[in-house]
Amino acid sequence: MQTPAKVLLIEDDVRLAERTAEYLQGHELAVEIAGDGETGLTRALSGEFDVILLDLMLPRLDGLEVCRRLRQRSALPVIMLSARSEEIDRILGLELGADDYLPKPYSPRELVARIRAVLRRAVPSPEGPTSTLRCGPLVVDRARRRIEVAGAACDLTAHQFDLLWLLLEARGQVLSREQLYQRLRALRVSRPAPTTPRSTAASTSSSARSAAPSPPPTRAAGLIRTVRGVGYVLDDSPEGAA
Template sequence: MTEPPAPRRVLVVDDDPTVREVVAGYLERAGFTVDHADDGPAALTRAQASPPDLVVLDLMLPGLDGLQVCRRLRAAGPVPVVMLTARGAEEDRITGLEVGADDYVTKPFSPRELVLRVESVLRRTGAPPAAGPRLRGGGLVVDPAARTATGPGGRLALTVREFDLLAHFLRHPGRAFTREELMSAVWGWDFGDLSTVTVHVRRLRHKVERDPARPVLITTVWGVGYRFDGSGGTADTGAAEGEDLP
């Protein structure tokens, strides 16, 4: 008889005990195992001792702030991060996404919404590899099954969302997408702050464009959104003669 999978582990990091208690309660009712930390150093210690499947991370923390913790978590491995930020602090939210957070929720927030965001991120990270051939375009090669991406300079270090966004663009070369369409297709949400899409496109450009300030692969379609303009951006099953595969 097959044993049921172990519950996914979430590390909740917030210096407010009430927030930790409420968030933990909702996550546990949703079937997660929850660990706690009340400052930045404690979060890193707990994450190292028992690596979580996801971290819910407050931006404002004693010891080390959430941005520093997120950077160090990212340096150690690809653990997904959902960041908690103060309402109206748009610059902080954007900075959080730029250092590698997969998503953010603004305070005060609905615990149910937070659980939905956590489940959404974990679905992406824990989804079985997508079937299908490698995707190519603009000198980029994406392998959906292995979840690897390479460019002219070698392997690309992409977050979960950056990988999914690039794969989506490569599957639809030449098509212009609105930010709403990208949020629905890549994030799986029909609601949310569209600056999330803007920031991820910006981060992705820094990793795939020769000159991110003058992008030629992921271009802006004014009044619409974004389009992948790399030549030959179609899927195939084999490499061109002499081409090295990842």
């Protein structure tokens, strides 16, 4: 019998947390509840859980700060839950590294579907494509959501990470804004997709800058090139990295 996935629900509304936990446990998920941000962060970093359900408005430490600190040390999947449905809150959550965002009130059935979706993405198929890609000094581990440049860890937002992975998969191929936009939409089965091709292009440029930490300087900034009037390409050839 398969061991149930372990879910940490960080939620200060006791009644909602208990109802949600009861529903999830009825769908073969083991649930632990943390009632504030500090306790939740400590438990999230324990290494005992497979996915985090994170409320945005929490006592002691708000959900955005919990997500930010968690991402500094862990690639554990995070689904944000919040009654604050403004676009800026969704964007902030995703930029800080959340894998999904579900506004309250939410459907318990949809929550279960999203949990299963992020769990599928977090575990690479042994028969599927490799979870690690390399290009010059750049190494991207998709399963662990980890990036290294010349052996040093590099922090990117979830959106920037996805863009970098797509460019690595298409290494040497020029991708237009529209192509990147459509591939991001396909990649994010249950996550909000980028708003427009233009916003995708802006994040691509940001990814190139972020993948070149300084000091020390590296060749990584030159790996992502803009092909004027066409799109973007990741290339570690001497001409491309010059």
